[in-house]
Amino acid sequence: MSIDTRLICATNLPLYEMVKENRFRQDLLYRINTIEVEIPPLRDRLEDIPLLANHFLKHYNVKYGKSVSKIGDGAMTRLHKHPWPGNIRELQHSLERAIILSNSSVLQPEDFNFSATTTKENDQPLNLDHYNLEDVEKLLIRKVLKKYNGNITQAAAELGLTRSSLYRRLEKYGL
Numbered sequence: 589m590s591i592d593t594r595l596i597c598a599t600n601l602p603l604y605e606m607v608k609e610n611r612f613r614q615d616l617l618y619r620i621n622t623i624e625v626e627i628p629p630l631r632d633r634l635e636d637i638p639l640l641a642n643h644f645l646k647h648y649n650v651k652y653g654k655s656v657s658k659i660g661d662g663a664m665t666r667l668h669k670h671p672w673p674g675n676i677r678e679l680q681h682s683l684e685r686a687i688i689l690s691n692s693s694v695l696q697p698e699d700f701n702f703s704a705t706t707t708k709e710n711d712q713p714l715n716l717d718h719y720n721l722e723d724v725e726k727l728l729i730r731k732v733l734k735k736y737n738g739n740i741t742q743a744a745a746e747l748g749l750t751r752s753s754l755y756r757r758l759e760k761y762g763l
Contacts, residue, residue: 630672644683
């Protein structure tokens with residue numbers, strides 16, 4: 589196994605190319621280029637999310653004197669679906685915020701506040717230019733139903749609803 593000598597900086601620009609373009613000092617490159625460790629982004633290591641999230645849960649419980657015992661299944665599902673553009677640091681701060689603001693012993697999906705701009709590339713963010721709750725709910729139901737090709741059971745699970753609750757909303761909105 590050979591070590592790749594390309595070192596990538598935080599902005600994902602190859603440092604060797606930057607040296608050639610005189611945008612990075614060659615002597616600094618040789619000082620920092622002892623070994624390269626490539627760590628895939630968190631979105632490519634979903635199996636690490638529960639381990640990391642539970643670690644941060646314990647840490648911030650102690651730090652803030654809280655007693656949040658666990659991360660609920662719905663919240664864990666939401667953590668798995670988030671694309672994590674900020675990687676582990678974003679996960680860490682999301683858990684810290686949720687723990688600080690939570691008054692419950694179990695973190696729920698609504699305890700996590702992800703901005704609409706961090707949706708996955710193939711997802712279209714919800715249009716929140718207006719704040720009509722019924723319109724937003726209708727749009728979200730349509731989006732989840734489309735995602736699961738009309739499968740009510742899967743859509744209800746994603747939305748955190750029972751099937752009967754989802755049926756009532758479908759009837760209410762004429763969907």
